[in-house]
Amino acid sequence: MNTIIKVKNISKSYSRGLLALDNVSLKVNQGKVLVIMGPSGSGKSTLIRTFNGLETFDAGEIEILGIKINQNYNERRIQKIRKRVGMVFQQFNLFPHLCILDNITLAPLNVQKRSRVEAEEYGMYLLSQMGISMHAEKYPSQLSGGEQQRVAIARTLALKPELLLFDEPTSALDPERINEVLDVMRKLAQDGMTMVVVTHEINFAKEVSDQILFMDSGKVIETSTPDIFFSNAKHERSRKFLNQLDK
Amino acid sequence: MMRYKRFFLQLIIILLFIGLVGILINNLIINLIRTDLGFNFYWLLKPASFALSEHALPFSPSDSYAWALLIGWINSLKVILFSLIFSTILGIIIGLSRTSKNILIKKISSFYITFIRQTPLLLQLMFWYFVGFLGLKNKFINFSNILKINTQGIEFFGLSLTPEFSALFIGLSVFTSAFIGEVIRGGIISVEKGQWESFRSLGLSERDGLIKVIIPQALPAIIPGLTSQYLNLAKNSTLAIAIGYSDIYAINDTIINQTGRAIECFIILLLTFLILNLSITNLMEKINKLINKKQIYIN
Numbered sequence: 001m002n003t004i005i006k007v008k009n010i011s012k013s014y015s016r017g018l019l020a021l022d023n024v025s026l027k028v029n030q031g032k033v034l035v036i037m038g039p040s041g042s043g044k045s046t047l048i049r050t051f052n053g054l055e056t057f058d059a060g061e062i063e064i065l066g067i068k069i070n071q072n073y074n075e076r077r078i079q080k081i082r083k084r085v086g087m088v089f090q091q092f093n094l095f096p097h098l099c100i101l102d103n104i105t106l107a108p109l110n111v112q113k114r115s116r117v118e119a120e121e122y123g124m125y126l127l128s129q130m131g132i133s134m135h136a137e138k139y140p141s142q143l144s145g146g147e148q149q150r151v152a153i154a155r156t157l158a159l160k161p162e163l164l165l166f167d168e169p170t171s172a173l174d175p176e177r178i179n180e181v182l183d184v185m186r187k188l189a190q191d192g193m194t195m196v197v198v199t200h201e202i203n204f205a206k207e208v209s210d211q212i213l214f215m216d217s218g219k220v221i222e223t224s225t226p227d228i229f230f231s232n233a234k235h236e237r238s239r240k241f242l243n244q245l246d247k
Numbered sequence: 248m249m250r251y252k253r254f255f256l257q258l259i260i261i262l263l264f265i266g267l268v269g270i271l272i273n274n275l276i277i278n279l280i281r282t283d284l285g286f287n288f289y290w291l292l293k294p295a296s297f298a299l300s301e302h303a304l305p306f307s308p309s310d311s312y313a314w315a316l317l318i319g320w321i322n323s324l325k326v327i328l329f330s331l332i333f334s335t336i337l338g339i340i341i342g343l344s345r346t347s348k349n350i351l352i353k354k355i356s357s358f359y360i361t362f363i364r365q366t367p368l369l370l371q372l373m374f375w376y377f378v379g380f381l382g383l384k385n386k387f388i389n390f391s392n393i394l395k396i397n398t399q400g401i402e403f404f405g406l407s408l409t410p411e412f413s414a415l416f417i418g419l420s421v422f423t424s425a426f427i428g429e430v431i432r433g434g435i436i437s438v439e440k441g442q443w444e445s446f447r448s449l450g451l452s453e454r455d456g457l458i459k460v461i462i463p464q465a466l467p468a469i470i471p472g473l474t475s476q477y478l479n480l481a482k483n484s485t486l487a488i489a490i491g492y493s494d495i496y497a498i499n500d501t502i503i504n505q506t507g508r509a510i511e512c513f514i515i516l517l518l519t520f521l522i523l524n525l526s527i528t529n530l531m532e533k534i535n536k537l538i539n540k541k542q543i544y545i546n
Contacts, residue, residue, distance in 0.1 A: 052448055079452075089445065093445035095464075106451070107451060110455050111451055156449070
């Protein structure tokens with residue numbers, strides 16, 4: 001089994017000596033889904049953002065798809081990772097000045113130098129997969145949150161990534177819109193996409209994840225399979241967190 | 248009670264205003280009578296009888312005052328247009344450097360902006376003229392006859408510019424570029440941080456991201472500031488008189504000295520500058536509308 005992500009003892013501190021990440025290690029194999037849970041401020045987002053170089057760290061080493069990065073910012077390597085790893089944000093971050101199809105084709109045209117015909121054809125295919133091909137000519141602000149997030153997923157898929165990172169993809173959505181995004185993510189997992197998902201969606205984590213990583217104050221508290229984590233978490237802190245989520 | 252109070256306040260302000268205008272008109276009439284010249288524009292057709300070193304169209308001292316004023320306007324428009332283009336290019340470079348990740352580039356551009364903005368433009372023009380051009384050696388830069396810079400000014404592809412024009416052009420461009428740089432930087436940092444993260448995580452280079460994602464979204468915030476810098480540039484060009492460049496203001500000054508027709512000259516100057524700046528504002532507004540039309544869907 002190929003290892004896609006290998007994180008070895010990474011730490012990151014803020015200026016006041018506060019640790020955002022405290023000696024974190026983890027591993028994700030090909031085709032697996034890792035869900036990261038934890039209270040807000042626990043370092044989940046910081047951790048996932050180190051994987052594609054949006055966030056730097058002070059010590060340790062990360063290996064993504066065989067490309068190693070450490071505390072010394074290496075533009076060239078990070079650029080290599082970004083071309084093969086997709087990321088979906090909480091606030092969608094679509095380009096508001098471009099129509100939906102142009103949002104999707106921007107990176108294939110400029111990064112992969114594909115032809116416009118090919119990029120647009122594949123873009124339309126992805127939009128139809130997401131059930132929103134009728135919105136291709138519209139602008140992001142004309143779409144609902146759930147639709148925008150599906151466009152954001154299509155936008156990263158357009159680069160045919162080998163790993164997808166989701167940073168709280170449903171936290172900014174209306175409750176009745178959450179499932180349309182989670183359904184897309186379920187399908188991606190079924191098709192064998194390697195994924196790391198920061199989320200509070202317990203049902204999604206139970207159904208889809210292969211592993212749950214629970215964090216608090218920058219530390220990994222426990223790593224378990226979802227069966228164990230949700231029925232019989234090893235750590236007292238995890239159980240307390242789950243109790244609070246249930247309420 | 249309140250209504251009466253407000254009414255009286257307005258009445259007093261209107262009376263004061265009428266009084267002030269009355270005094271000004273009275274002064275004007277007294278002055279006109281004293282100079283014994285009357286108020287008319289016939290003198291415009293008399294020969295100017297002064298020489299101009301810089302003229303785009305043929306000009307000799309026997310040509311009329313009106314013709315001299317036109318030459319002055321052409322000279323003004325020439326330096327304004329050149330400086331407008333060059334200061335924009337320079338301003339974009341400075342503005343982008345200020346947002347650069349490279350610390351050296353960031354520090355240099357920050358120093359440039361601080362230094363240029365904190366010193367008077369008049370001083371800078373004097374510097375460019377007396378130290379910059381007149382202080383040069385006769386063969387300062389000679390780049391295989393394409394670009395020559397020396398005491399004779401700038402010669403570029405056979406187009407030769409006098410030292411007065413060159414100093415004014417460089418001085419205005421450098422001065423304005425520092426302000427434009429700040430306008431550009433302000434526009435760029437007004438774009439949400441998420442947009443930077445978004446294009447970076449898609450593997451776009453900084454250059455591509457800037458051109459295709461950030462700048463289109465920064466433009467609506469940049470255009471109004473840019474307009475006011477362009478208007479300042481046009482008005483600042485009248486400092487040409489300090490280094491002896493025959494712009495409209497300098498020629499007007501000479502004519503006033505010769506004819507004593509200060510009122511007519513200032514009316515001509517005011518009206519023409521008003522027309523110029525209104526056209527700049529109008530043009531920029533059109534550009535702004537065009538951009539906003541494209542951006543209608545940005546919340």
